[in-house]
Amino acid sequence: MKIRNILKNRTPRSPLNKNTTGPNMPKARWLSFPYMIWMTGFIIIPLIVIIYYGLTNQDNNFTLDNVALILDPMNLKALGQAFELSLVSTVICLLLAYPLAMILSKSKMNSTNFIVMIIILPMWMNFLLRTIAWQNILEKTGIINTVLKFFKLPAVNIINTPAAIILGMVYNFLPFMVLPIYNVMIKIDQDVINAARDLGANGVQTFLKIILPLSIPGVISGITMVFVPSLTTFVISAILGGNKIVLIGNVIEQQFRVGNWHAGSGMSLVLMIFILISMAILSKYDKEGSSLW
Amino acid sequence: MVRKFFERFYVALIILFLYAPIIILILLSFNSSKSRAKWGGFTLRWYKELFKNESIMNALSTTLIIAVLSALIATIIGTAAAIAINSMKKTPRTIMVAVTNIPLLNADIVTGISLMLLFVALRFTLGFTSVLISHITFNIPYVILSVMPKLRQLNPHTYEAALDLGATPIYAFFKVILPDIFPGVMSGFFLSFTMSLDDFVITHFTKGPQINTLSTKIYTEVRKGIKPEIYALSTLMFITVLLLLIVINRRNADKNAHKSIASISKI
Numbered sequence: 001m002k003i004r005n006i007l008k009n010r011t012p013r014s015p016l017n018k019n020t021t022g023p024n025m026p027k028a029r030w031l032s033f034p035y036m037i038w039m040t041g042f043i044i045i046p047l048i049v050i051i052y053y054g055l056t057n058q059d060n061n062f063t064l065d066n067v068a069l070i071l072d073p074m075n076l077k078a079l080g081q082a083f084e085l086s087l088v089s090t091v092i093c094l095l096l097a098y099p100l101a102m103i104l105s106k107s108k109m110n111s112t113n114f115i116v117m118i119i120i121l122p123m124w125m126n127f128l129l130r131t132i133a134w135q136n137i138l139e140k141t142g143i144i145n146t147v148l149k150f151f152k153l154p155a156v157n158i159i160n161t162p163a164a165i166i167l168g169m170v171y172n173f174l175p176f177m178v179l180p181i182y183n184v185m186i187k188i189d190q191d192v193i194n195a196a197r198d199l200g201a202n203g204v205q206t207f208l209k210i211i212l213p214l215s216i217p218g219v220i221s222g223i224t225m226v227f228v229p230s231l232t233t234f235v236i237s238a239i240l241g242g243n244k245i246v247l248i249g250n251v252i253e254q255q256f257r258v259g260n261w262h263a264g265s266g267m268s269l270v271l272m273i274f275i276l277i278s279m280a281i282l283s284k285y286d287k288e289g290s291s292l293w
Numbered sequence: 294m295v296r297k298f299f300e301r302f303y304v305a306l307i308i309l310f311l312y313a314p315i316i317i318l319i320l321l322s323f324n325s326s327k328s329r330a331k332w333g334g335f336t337l338r339w340y341k342e343l344f345k346n347e348s349i350m351n352a353l354s355t356t357l358i359i360a361v362l363s364a365l366i367a368t369i370i371g372t373a374a375a376i377a378i379n380s381m382k383k384t385p386r387t388i389m390v391a392v393t394n395i396p397l398l399n400a401d402i403v404t405g406i407s408l409m410l411l412f413v414a415l416r417f418t419l420g421f422t423s424v425l426i427s428h429i430t431f432n433i434p435y436v437i438l439s440v441m442p443k444l445r446q447l448n449p450h451t452y453e454a455a456l457d458l459g460a461t462p463i464y465a466f467f468k469v470i471l472p473d474i475f476p477g478v479m480s481g482f483f484l485s486f487t488m489s490l491d492d493f494v495i496t497h498f499t500k501g502p503q504i505n506t507l508s509t510k511i512y513t514e515v516r517k518g519i520k521p522e523i524y525a526l527s528t529l530m531f532i533t534v535l536l537l538l539i540v541i542n543r544r545n546a547d548k549n550a551h552k553s554i555a556s557i558s559k560i
Contacts, residue, residue, distance in 0.1 A: 028376060028377055028380065028462070029377055029380070029381070030377070031373040031374065031376050031377040032373065032374045032377030032378060032381075032389070034370045034373060034374070035370050035371070035373065035374030035377070035433065036374075038370060038429070038430065038433065039392050039393075039395075039430075039433070042408065042411070042426060042427070042429075042430040043392065043395050043396060043430060044392070045411060046404075046407035046408050046410065046411040047395075047407050049407060049410045049411050049414055050403065050406060050407040050410055053410055096307065099303060100303065100304065100307055103300045103303060103304055104304070112480070113542070116538060117308075118308075118311060120483070120484065120487050121531075121534065121535065121538065122311055122312070122315060123487045123488070123490065123491040124487065124490070124491075124527075124530050124531045124534045124535075125314070125315045125318055125527050125530075125531050126490075126491060126493075126507060126508055126511055126527055127491050127493060127508070128493055128508060128511045128512055128515070129314075129318055129511060129519070129523070129524070129527055130314040130315065130318070131314075132329075132511075132515065132519065133313075133314030133315070133317040133318050133321075134314055135329070136314075136317050136321075136329060136330070137313065137314070137317065139330065141330060143317075171310070171311070171314070174307075174310075174311070175311070224398060225398075228398060228399075228400050229400060229401065231400070232400035232401070232402045232403070233402075234402065234494075235493060235494065235512075238515070239515060249402055252402060252406070253402070256406065256409075256498070261410065264406065265406065265410065268402070268403050268406055268407075271400060271402075271403060272399075272403055275398065275399055275400055275403065278398065279394070279398050282398065283391070
């Protein structure tokens, strides 16, 4: 009786023997059939359709013209700017999220509460509205400038600049950097850290030699989860950039709005290349995608 | 001590950063000026007018119906898939996990466009059904990711024991497996519901001209100025969920307390 209880309490499996799952559970392969059909029909086939549209013209003849549109100076500039802003946002997110994830992983806070608080609950205020609210904060007569005026400080002009878009990106995607890093940090075995300390490592050494290397899969997931949506957004730039700053997402959305589907698809293919690269890097570092959620 | 203080301060600062816009939106819902930019005094007018505004109410009901249906269907397909994936050998499992990751890692704009092109290629009219299908598609991975960890924690022998004792696989599933993974199933459902509610980009591309969800309605109003009723509605939704979560949390805390007392008394 007691042994059984011990076995039962052992259950949160350590990540090391993950591969032992499998043979004991219901062998019901057919349970995955609806999923397989669904994912083939609505994930894989649509991706083939977008590739088809991107590589053909109105008369269904093969062409590379749509993809080559990315080389148009205007579009190239939009891609370059999107790349630049999303890179900066990703770095800022990483710098903000890493210490946060570390603090939270050490505290006794329950992980579900934490996920709910930083990701789920804010989503019940629509994402567009939350981004619009940043206009109120950043505007010429907004909250930041009112506060600055009160202290007789010069006003800052943030709205409709790249800085506003970076802020919008950091705001919207920061939780997706915190979460994967937090998820790998809570899995770090406390004994490993204690062993390092026992063997004479100081705090900095323990961090550099133990915590940092073990948290890399989470960092990589976080980078992917922030970089891809930042690179491809068109909403944040539309709301906080005031149509002055055009990112590649805005260009593609514009093409679809005017019915230019082949051109829009062609440029989406260019985005997909970046996404594929990120996914390849991610799968190299995080084999089971276990830090994602 | 100082370190603790800085840590707390840092966490508080980030939480403030994440919730500042939400506080502003709640304040705006009580603002009697129609303009977002200036404060015209306190009012409850928008809360009254909200329920008379037919287009907002229509968008709300479309949003909620799509959220409930997509979360429900995604939960069923996703839970079944998670059980199957969990029992697979290494290679097929890796493939399935990779496919599950596609919608999570892919850009929303690409997912939205590719689904729209599929519907158009199939001569399928864009509208309620196309949005529903799209939402189910991006919700399934969240369900799988919520259920998977619970399946990994299961004690596999209880299921075998149930079969040995003569239970049919289906009976054993409902009596042994489902109760254990149920918290994961529920969080998958709740997560899907929330994702569906908050989605804009994929809905924008797959909805066609006939219908609007709250997100797409807000987007059309961004340039003209948001109707204050929308702030009132969002505030109501946010507060409802906040209260709901507090209640659930309390109840779970009580339950856990009972459980630990029970386990102590057993010893």
